[in-house]
Amino acid sequence: MSELSSKILNEIEEKKVQPTPHWQLVMRTAADWLLIIVTLILGCWAFGMVYFLLSREDWGAAPLFGGEPQFVFMAVPYAWLAVFVLLSILVYINFRHSKRGYRYAACWIVGGIFVLSLAGGWAINEFGWSQPTHDMLNRNLGFYHHSFDSHAMMWENxxxxxxxxxxxxxxxxxxxxxxxxxxxxxxxxxxxxxxxxxxxxxxxxxxxxxxxxxxxxxxxxxxxxxxWTQPAPNCAVGARNMCPLRSN
Amino acid sequence: MAETTLQLQQKSDEELVSLSLIDKNIFAYLIERYEAKLKRYVNRLASFSHEEVEDLLQEIFIKVYKSLNDFDQKLKFSSWIYRIAHNQVISRFRYHQARPQAVSFEDDRAVNLLSDAEIEVEVDRHLAGEELSRAMAELKPEQRDILILRFFEGKSYDELSDILKKPSGTVASLIHVAKKSLKQKLEKTKINTNTTN
Known part of the structure; x- marks a missing residue:
């Protein structure tokens, strides 16, 4: 036995060094993946909100705002986009640090996150979960209306x-x-x-x-x-919510 | 019946990992298998004192022992242990906030690196080694590290990917950039002479 191996085995013995228990490593891996999945779902939700807010825009009003390019620029919900980007970055970083995540080129990971977010966001919107989210945030977060609701920000000016x-x-x-x-x-x-x-x-x-x-x-x-002829689906009642009547 | 020393020495790294989890004394076989390689690797990264190298090796192997349950059997054990060694050395650099000093690269592998980087070499390898040492010391740490792992430790691209936790494509790019950087530094010091056969 070499001098180094004796020293190391003595240290292991004296300091009672133990390998990290297998169950702890499993729990850590599970927690890491839970974080990735939850962040991805939240990212899909944020993307769904972007899709929701853009789809309820009255695109016929574009001329009032100086034309379509200007209207698009004003209609994009930048705050929700920023939330989506931030969450996507977190997913990327956490995936990269997973056991095998480092093997994938960045373009594949970014592409995968984007495709999943697109699909997830579309599904969340299709199932009608975006409107209740929008209403709940409107009711409970004072700053939401003037920071996240791009539609309201355009018209309440x-x-x-x-x-x-x-x-x-x-x-x-x-x-x-x-x-x-x-x-x-x-x-x-x-x-x-x-x-x-x-x-x-x-x-x-x-x-x-x-x-x-x-x-x-x-x-x-x-x-x-x-x-205002764009009826919002599952329109909630409330003074802050504009629930237009359906045009005949 | 307890296995003999010879039988244990013939076991694979992966088998020794499993046995070490049952009997810590078997871990000594893994230490002895990798002690010299890791010592050489650590010495190539920077000119640590003998005591610092011993300390580092001890830290590395203790870390390996603690992480035995975390060893992914789908990886080569050598890639995994080199990854731990690499990370421990980087941590040591950060802790001391020191840039590594020049080390000597005077051996045949220096010539391999130079010819791979399309740098004409001196017949006098001693001279080539000295110039290479100076140029390597001027490289960014991550560039030096990857050249040492590739050309002096003989690691493949897949092994480098597992050690550095980067995609293979990124590893290839990093090696390319590191060789280019090395060539520029060597050309600055005017190493180019004609190769004589």
Missing amino acids: PDRGFLAGRVVDIVDPSKFDLNDVDDRLWLVSFGPEAVFSPQIQLVPGLPLGVMGQRTGDHLFLAKKIRL
């Missing part, structure tokens, strides 16, 4: 000339009260040059998207008025 809400009362042939998605009451006026797209009869309860100019505290001059 009276200072930039965009207002969305539901007609409360017809004041006169050129004015109506509108309750916006934040439950604020606006007096919206319009002149003969205002464009209605499509031609609609103003009645209380009608959900509208209005483009124009803020003229004062809770005063808005409309230049274009649009019916």
Whole structure:
């Protein structure tokens, strides 16, 4: 026996060194894989929310925002995309550090994560799980509405000339009260040059998207008025939620 | 009937791992099988003192013993033990925040590396070894490490992949970049002379 092997065996004996128990290693591996799977599922969910928010956009309103490229740029839910990217990075790192994960080239891992997220996100949306998630976050997270809901962020911008809400009362042939998605009451006026797209009869309860100019505290001059015709699936009831009526 | 020393010496690494988990004294056979190789590997990575090398080897083998249940039978044991050795040496570098000093590469394998990197070699291998030592010391640690594992420890691309935990394609790229870097450093020191047969 060599001097080194004697020294090592003595140290093992004196310090009672033991191999890490097999069950501990199994638990560690299981925990690692659980983390990978949970992070992947959350990533799919985030991707599903991106898909959900984009699919409920009223793409016909693109001209109001300066055309399709501009509209796409504004409609993309960047916050959800950032969450998806962050979760995907975590999946990548955890997979890379798994027992055999290092053998796969980065492009295969990234491609695999993307494909699984696409499929998972689509499935989550198809099963109708995105809307309840959206509503729950809207109700419980104060910052969600103004940071994650790209649709709301586009339309709830009276200072930039965009207002969305539901007609409360017809004041006169050129004015109506509108309750916006934040439950604020606006007096919206319009002149003969205002464009209605499509031609609609103003009645209380009608959900509208209005483009124009803020003229004062809770005063808005409309230049274009649009019916919100994209019904959200499983639309929840709530002052913050715009549940447009189906167009006939 | 207890197995004889000769019988144990003839067992494969994987069999010795299984037996070491039952009787720790059998672990000595694995130590003796890999002591010289790992000592040479550690000495090639940096010019540690004799005591530091002994310390490092002790740390490495203790770590190996603790991790025996974690040995993946689908890997070659030598790749696995080299992986542990590699990681322990890197940890030691980080702990001391020291860059490794030049070591000597004066042997036939130095010539293999030089010719593989398409660098013309001196007939005088002593000179070639000295210049190579200086150039290797200037390489980034990960470049030096991969060249040592490939050309001095004789590891295949698959083994390198298992030791460094990187895909084979990445290993090939790293070797290519390391050889190119080495060539540039050697050309700077003007090693090129004509090869005489």
